[in-house]
Amino acid sequence: MKKPALLLIFISLLSLHASAQTKQITNNDYALGIKERFYVLKSNKDFREGQYLAYNQTGNTIFCQGYYKNNQKDSLWTYYSFDAKVAAKGYYKENKKVGVWDAYNFKEELQVRYDYSTKQLILYKPNKNNSEDRQFNVINDKDTLNVQMDHSAVYLDGDGLMMKPAVFRSVKYPAAARERHIQGVVLIAVTIDTEGKITNYRIKNSVGFGCDEEALRAVKQITGDWIPGVYQGKSVISEYDIPFSFTLAND
Structure with a gap:
């Protein structure tokens, strides 16, 4: 009966030791609209x-939670997501x-399951806006083909790409566009290589008046892992479209 009591005492001492060695830090990133709370060594x-x-400035919406060990994610x-639903975990x-990492869509349904240890895509369910019936640009040495792929490039946060609150909330409506009541959707095409890395950005659909530049600035902040698109059984260089909608509330 003494062993459990001794174990509890030992755990308590470890906790006290850890708290004695660390202090809490709160960091505000007003540009991205997030607040971080973490611990560092004294x-x-x-x-x-x-x-x-990580959560919003008012503290009522959490964006991310995790743990650091020896200054590394662990x-x-x-x-x-925006509405506090799980977007990805692992x-x-x-x-x-x-x-194994899981990613979920807006309905909190499992969309992507990927095993980082074996580098295998276990599950992928495209959402209705990214149907495998769609055609994508495949880039080779000679030209660009618009084809239906075995599967498009897969963002391993699933619909989490659209759930990056810090990125999408950082988008500012350009003054020039607002003054002229300009609205529309800027479409940014990102190029994903055969290693799952973003190698290029291009404006596929332009709105102008500063909206294109603002969307491009924001999309370059999106971080995360990709699985390259597959065409005819092989990994290929391909494009993936990311939309940014600029809409005036009273129009």
């Missing part, structure tokens, strides 16, 4: 250790994603 303010939280990390070890 002896080194740049060395993170312990729980991490253990379970969970990312949330484990980190030494700052790298490991094992």
Whole structure:
């Protein structure tokens, strides 16, 4: 009967030791509209250790929660959508994603399941706006083909691409467009290479009056992992379209 009591005492001592070594930091990023709360060593303010939280400026919507160990992402990390639904979750070890990660759509339905340890796509369910019946641009050495692919490039946060609150809330309506009541959708095509890396951005549909530049600035902030598109059984370089809607509330 003494062992459980001794274990509890040991855990309590560890917690006290950890709290004695760390201090809480709150960081406001007004440009992205987020607030971060995390812990750092008292002896080194740049060395993170312990729980991490990111949420909106008012503190009523959480965007992300996880844990740092030895200044690296570790253990379970969970990312949330605008309405606090789970967008993606999985484990980190030494700052790298490991094992199976799941990503969800706006209805919190499983959309992507990927095993980082084996580098295998276990499950992919395209949403209705990204149907596999659609055609995508495939880029080769000679030209660009617009074809129906085996599957398009897959963003491993699933619909989480559209759930990056920090990125999409950072989009500002350009004054020139607002003054002229300009509205529309800017379409940015990103090029995904055979390693799943973004190598290029281009404006596919223009609105003008500063909207194109603002959308391009925002899309370059989107981070995350991609699986390259597959065409005729092979990984290919392809484009993936990301829309940014500029709409005036009273128009």
